[in-house]
Amino acid sequence: DGVLEVYLFPTGRLGELAGAFLRGLVAHLPGGPVTLCRARHVRIEAPEPVSCQVDGDAAATTPVEIELLEERFRLVVP
Numbered sequence: 808d809g810v811l812e813v814y815l816f817p818t819g820r821l822g823e824l825a826g827a828f829l830r831g832l833v834a835h836l837p838g839g840p841v842t843l844c845r846a847r848h849v850r851i852e853a854p855e856p857v858s859c860q861v862d863g864d865a866a867a868t869t870p871v872e873i874e875l876l877e878e879r880f881r882l883v884v885p
Contacts, residue, residue: 809875810845848874 816823817840827841837843849872851859856868 810847811849811873811875813844813846813849815842815844816840848872 814827814837816827823840826839830839830841851869851871851873853869858865859867859869859871
């Protein structure tokens with residue numbers, strides 16, 4: 808649909824993350840303290856550099872910018 812779904816966790820505390828995990832298993836996110844924002848461009852910053860991953864592979868450190876482009880590709884699969 809051309810937008811990112813960004814889930815925001817206010818504190819990132821273990822209890823908050825565990826609650827969100829359980830909520831995701833039995834219901835759906837967002838809920839509780841977790842909020843959802845939709846955007847085409849996201850910038851992630853931190854007071855100190857933090858490692859970031861893309862699909863489980865090390866990619867960069869903060870600050871990181873993610874932007875969806877208009878380009879589309881048609882794939883033909885036999």
